Amino acid sequence: MVVEEKSADLDDDPEFEEIKPLVFANALPTLPDQAKTGWISGFQIQTSWDTVKDGDGEFYFPDFSEYFEKYKGYAWYRTEISISPEDLKSKFKSRYLVLRLGQISQADAVYWNGHFIGSTGLSLDTPPDTFLEEKQLLPDKTRFYRIPVGLIRLDEPNILAVRVFAKYPISPGLSHDKFYISSLKYSERAEYWNDFKKIFVIVLTLLLGAFYLYWQFLFRKDEHATIFFSLGSIFMALNTLFQSQIIYSIVNDGFWIKKIEYATWIALAHFLFNFVVQFAKVHQHWISLVNRGLDIVGVISFVIALALPNLHSLSIFFSYWSFLNIALGIGLCYIIFLGRKIPAMGTVSFGVLFMFLLILNDVFVDLQLSFYPGDTYLKDYAFAGFSISIAFSIIGNMVESRKLVERQKEEKDRLSRYFSPAVMETIVNDHIKLGGEERDIATLFSDIVGFTTFSEKNPPSVVLDHLNAIFESLSELIFEYSATLDKFIGDAIMAFWGAPKKTEWDAYKAIACAVQMQKKMIQINEELGLPPGTFRLRIGVNFGEAIVGNIGSVKRMDYTVIGDAVNTAARLESHGVPGKVAVSEAAFLAAGGDKYIKYEEKKELSLKGKAEPVLVYFVTEVLPHD
Known part of the structure; x- marks a missing residue:
């Protein structure tokens, strides 16, 4: 030189x-x-x-x-x-x-x-x-x-x-x-905007992919469509980068640039196909088998694209693989047709059509068709446009999900007035089935003494207001002790412990709750402006084996308990003393006996349906347990 x-x-x-x-x-x-x-x-x-x-x-x-x-x-x-x-x-x-x-x-x-x-x-x-x-x-x-x-x-x-x-x-x-000749300023400005558009598409698709992964993590743990679209977005960003002129200032190897461009396009096509299949919720067995076969072909094609030894074989391979793209496109249309009733599928269909038209534009550019006036490549923006259409779909799903969350919240609020939180969660999660099982259950029955006399002397509206006020206060207390509020029977309440969640302190909680209900009744009389003792409670508590579950029919069922132990609790209440808590020996012992339970007297009562007298404790206080 x-x-x-x-x-x-x-x-x-x-x-x-x-x-x-x-x-x-x-x-x-x-x-x-x-x-x-x-x-x-x-x-x-x-x-x-x-x-x-x-x-x-x-x-x-x-x-x-x-x-x-x-x-x-x-x-x-x-x-x-x-x-x-x-x-x-x-x-x-x-x-x-x-x-x-x-x-x-x-x-x-x-x-x-x-x-x-x-x-x-x-x-x-x-x-x-x-x-x-x-x-x-x-x-x-x-x-x-x-x-x-x-x-x-x-x-x-x-x-x-x-x-x-x-x-x-x-x-x-x-x-x-x-090709053209231009001024230096025009050329620099044109390439600046061209690079800016490429970078914009890359950043947009990466952000969308990251957002969809975040959305999947938060709300759709069992939904794979978002994962496939997120991966597709990431590979689209890589494909756009390796098709741009920006990559030549980073990588000085034209062969590997072309390899990664083709490999990312192969991955993108298969992720997009899987996204539509998952989004359309198509579960036919033969479609699943075909999809798995296409996935295997995609993985093999991806590896081959990275392993081929020269640019010529890579170009030939990709041209043959493009025929598979045609099959994927036809399959895509069929999947969209099968999932046409899926919400937001119309938006997805529009996005697919939009992307197809932009890619078709690039085909015309490559063929240099004389009747086609354009000479601009649009493939880079095809997936970005599709991503935006899917973004609208995802946003729509987010709005619907938000509405669903609000409806579930309202439903929980409504159900919380009828069921304990444990039962309410079981209902909301749709885990309730007809049938029951044997469990050790602590059952509480209470009845308002004096309410019948009050009803005879007051208008129905006043009676209803007072009854609702009593039930409101007592229900909050029952839920505070983690009970299942079974039902209101006239002016009586039935609640139980041990289902759907069982603990070793169910009998203890039932007796403690009953004692607090008696104290609460005194406060309720004061809040209603009534003389002391106007309303008093008779309460009976028993502990024993019972059948718990959904009793009734498929169309109408109650989550309740039945059995001799339940009947005994009802008999204890009816034979009880107003203002006191009648507790069976079984419940007394299951709650820890006199270590935690204080009583003023105990005696044997002859209950209906019982051949032998039942030992009953009239409890006045429950001590804190360890």
């Missing part, structure tokens, strides 16, 4: 002032005249090797092997560009111009008016028989080359010549994307 003196025609460009021209051993910085009539005389867009044409529309080398054998993969493009002083003044509004080349072959070196101005993949001194490594092939990279001010001719056409290298029959020269 030899350093020459600075050329006089570069003095006007301050950015080139410190750069000295270089002469390499195997190439010239200035093209000789015989090289200016290049292999293809013009910038004709090609989409495949069998459509490569020259400026006159004639076909060149439909067989890539013939081309590669003759030229070792190297060729030239050449075109003439006229730039007038008026163009610099009104069109570009600058003397500093930039050449933009889209996806041009797999490597290139660019000359402007015979002078080397830049390269991608190739070097100025790359010999004509050099086979570039896979990582040096950058078929998707957009090229930007500064045109030195001193090289711009305003009095004659400018010659643009591009030396290209194609190792494989993909990206045959200028393909897929447009």
Whole structure:
């Protein structure tokens, strides 16, 4: 390599002032005249090797092997560009111009008016028989080359010549994307906004994926649709990154860039398909089997995409895998049809259609169809648009979930007036089934003494108000002692302990609650403005084996207890003394006996249905237990 003196025609460009021209051993910085009539005389867009044409529309080398054998993969493009002083003044509004080349072959070196101005993949001194490594092939990279001010001719056409290298029959020269010359400011601004849009899509999809995972963690632990969409969003962000020009400033290996791009697209397609299957709640056995088979194919395809040895085999594999995409698309439509009655499925269907149309746009761009006027890729925004539509669906589900939570809260508030918290949770969680089981149950019956006389002397509305006030106070106390409030029977209350949750202190709690109810009754008389003793309670408490469960029919059932132990508690109440708590010996002993239970007397009572007298304790106080 030899350093020459600075050329006089570069003095006007301050950015080139410190750069000295270089002469390499195997190439010239200035093209000789015989090289200016290049292999293809013009910038004709090609989409495949069998459509490569020259400026006159004639076909060149439909067989890539013939081309590669003759030229070792190297060729030239050449075109003439006229730039007038008026163009610099009104069109570009600058003397500093930039050449933009889209996806041009797999490597290139660019000359402007015979002078080397830049390269991608190739070097100025790359010999004509050099086979570039896979990582040096950058078929998707957009090229930007500064045109030195001193090289711009305003009095004659400018010659643009591009030396290209194609190792494989993909990206045959200028393909897929447009080329143009613009001012430096316009080019920088255009690429800034292009990078901004890419970054916006990447950040948006990552945020959506993270949000859906968070939503899954909070509310949908048994729902897999959100997980699949979250993973799809993450892989979409990766796919967008590895399709953008940003990645070339991070990774200097074109082969691995392409590998990860294809692998993330494969993962994205399968995660999206699984999302729709889960969202539509399709549970047919054969669909599940097909879905598992597609998942296995997806995993294998993902691994193959990362393991293939060269860019050509990777491109061929991905083109064949694209046919599976068609099958996935058809299956997607069928799954959406099966799940059409699912809430928010309409939004998902719209998102899928929107994404399909944007991807179809890219197909038209790749095919360079003459009837299609657009030349912009939209695939990056396809999934972002789909994500936004799903976001609206998720938001709708959030609103519905919030309403459901509110309805459940209202239902719990309503049920709490009829059932203890334990029973209420059982009902809300839909764990109630018809049938019962044997358990040791502590049962309490109470009856309001004096209420019948009060009812005869007062209007029904007053009677009802007083009864509700009594029941309200006593119910709160019963729930405070973790009981199941079974039912109100006229002016009587039935409650029990030991179901649905059982503890070793059920009998103790029942007796303690009964003692507090007697004390509470004195306070209730005062609150109602009644003379002391107007209302008094008879309470009976028993402990023993009973049947507990849902008794009745499928359409109408009660969560209650039945059995001899329950009947005994009712008999104790009816034979009890107003203002006192009658406790059976079984309940007394189960509660800890005289260690915790204080009583004023005990005696045997003959109860209906009992052959032998029952020993009854009239309890006055319950001591705190350990």
